[in-house]
Amino acid sequence: MAVLWKAMASGLLLGVSLTLLGWRVEGQGNGRGKKEVSGDSLVYLGQDRDLWRPLIYTTANLTEIRSIKSSFQLRTFDPEGVIFYGDTKNGEDWFVLSLQDGIPLMQISKENALVSVAGGPKLNDGKWHTLEVSNHGKFVTLDVDGSTGLVVGLQSTEAGEVLSGALRLALGGILINKERMIVQFKPQMDGCVREGSWLNLSIPWEAEADELWSCYQNIRPGSYFPGTGSAIFNTSVFPFDEERGFRIELWGDFSLMDGTILSIKASQEGLMFSAVAKNDTKEVILTFREEKIIIKNSFKKLLITFLKDLLKVLPDEDESNATTLQASPASQTRYLTIWRDSRLAIGGLLGEDEDNIRSHFLTGCLEKIRVQERDLDLDLAIKDTPVSSHSCPV
Secondary structure (H helix, E strand, C coil), rough: CCCHHHHHHCCCCCCCCCCCCCCCCEEEEEECCCCEEECCCCCCCCCCCCCCCCCCEEEEEHCCCCCEEEEEEEEEEEEEEEEEEEEHHHEEEEEEEEEEEEEEEEEEEECCCEEEEEECCCCCCCCEEEEEEECCCCCEEEEEEEEEEEEEEEEEECCCCCCEEEEEEEEECCCHHHCCCCCCCCCCEEEEEECCCCCCCCCCCEECCCCEECCCCCEECCCEECCCCCCEHHHHCCCEEECCCCEEEEEEHHHCCCCEEEEEEEEEEEEEEEEEEEEEEEEEEEEEEEEEEEEECCEEEEEEECCCEEEEEEECHHHCCCCEEEEHHHHHCHHHHHHCCEEEECCEEEEECCEECCCCCEEEEEEEEEEEEEEEEEEHEEECCCCCCCCEEC
């Protein structure tokens, strides 16, 4: 088993070479409904798919493995998500490298024993970091930018086994039930991988998507909406203070936005609120029930507060420019019920039924989103379509 683990541990290290120049990678069909991509394909880990499903994956014969070291570069502002996964024995022994709170986290299952170790520097600073994972006898080592960041010691009481069977590798997801991991975390990662080298293998990878999304050449913190997607939340997940109301804060250059920034719809009712940026008229139009507020789009922060008897809109924290709208008596009666049973969409206009999202998607970057004075992580949305949750192009 020790020999088998050595091959597995060193082999579960992916790297995908890419140049972030805005192009996409085309795949070749393999006759099985999947696309083959070369190991040096451009890879954006946040591509839309089932939460835990790998972005690309491959299978190698353990007898073909000659290398005991792999390396790649990672760039992200996202504090959490899967980087790569590998296993042998069809998932009985497995390895996962991820980030949690921006720190590398390695989880390993071997001979039904589970090991979890986290440590090293925070990597979610938006800079490229070189990660190298290697095997040294009983230890698996993760080096970050040339310095040792994490070491895991493993020793089996069983005799070494002959190297045989398949080694499965996956990028951006896992091939086992997530409940088998010691530390649970959110799998999606808004990040990119490049300049990878692993195991000296040249076998092709498979991707179910027709093409892999590109990575932006330069990024900054924020959530980017490309005009094709939004993120939807249940308002019931947010803490509520009746006296302070329901507060939503949005940061960004609103003069560069176009489309629906925010919409809210109560269950079994029509659209309650929307904020729409009109780039052609240089305005932001806020609609509350049947009333409208129109403001010039030159501000960089917008605070929207829903109280029992009114709506308050405050651009750039300037009280002299504050605008209020009175709530109807019927709305006041249903005030608490509305915030316990509504949906909130960032970047799209909610439709007639709760699962429908209309067009009018947002194009632009929201540098920060806060709901009830807490930063909003778009990775937690109950439903989303293509949005870069933690980065915007520069």
